[in-house]
Amino acid sequence: MSATPPNRHGVYIIVAAFHEERAVGDVVRGLRVAGWPDVVVVDDGSADRTAMVAGDAGAHVLVHPINRGQGAALQTGISWAVAQGAEIIITFDADGQHREEDLDALIAPIRAGHAHAVLGSRFLEHADAVPLGRRLLLWGAVWFSRVVSGAQLTDAHNGLRALSAEMATHVDITLDRMAHASELIDQIVRSGLPWQEVSVRVRYTEYSRAKGQRGSAALRIVLDYLLGRILR
């Protein structure tokens, strides 16, 4: 393993994984080989070998005994990373859709003290790389986020984000399933701490698209989110 660049010390990368034994090993190895030592895989109650594959690849492994959803798994990883003394926490998808090359740009604004949260956006520069169906769906999600959170985002529900340790204390994901992405943005905005977007690319492989959210899930996400706002 190559030496870890100093600015990557204290960076914990959280990967929530559910039935990802095929992809998670390569994701973890890719990150570690690229010089990110602390990869945390939260196995969200998978029945397959996700936890073992992740551990073999060198990740820190936390296992939910039962499936609780991606939002729950991310919060578990964030809580653990904070307890380990993480300075920066990155959320990274397990299906291989995010690129390690984007991470340095993601943490730079936090290291420089310009932001406490950095959100990856597919639409700042490389919008044409996103398939049309996805683009339409995400356009709706972005519009929804702007209306309910007042956040001027260009992307929504992008799983690639970085949080400072301080921001992490303002974050408490309670929506277990996919609506956590909107909840997280709410909490970031309400923290009053500075945040920004940076341009990232997403690899739309056949695998990641099959594992991704179907358009029909959008309604459920909206309902989950609104119910969460009402019941808080």
Place this chain on the structure above:
Amino acid sequence: MMDWTLFQQIGVPLAGVLAVLSAVRLARSRGGLLSGLFWLSLWTAAAVAIAFPDTTTQIARTLGIARGADLLLYCAVLAGFIGFWMLTVQQRRAQRDLTMMARAVALHHARRGGDAASTAVCAAVAPAAVAPAAVAPAAVAPAAAVGEPS
């Protein structure tokens, strides 16, 4: 009294018994005071409404609803919504507790990956007993060998 319909002959005693039961429950202060009062008044009202159907119609009229049966229907729908909402709230609370429990378990059993070679990680992840057990006999054997000649 004797010109009661079959429905009244069954319904009034049934609601009456339930009203008495909830009154007894309330007197013994089992369950909450509020829910006790709620069930007592509900069953009493039901008994009255079945025995004297005109009372519901009169109440309905004062509210501008034509028939007593309609009033009851509206109340039932409303009660259904309220019940559903309360279940939803409870369900969410239970889900949240479940998540916190799963999280507590995950945090308690967290395994740190090796920061050095990934082979070390493999050993840590494999059933915990394997590595120490493999080392232990080797460590004991030389000691025994040393001990024998003396």
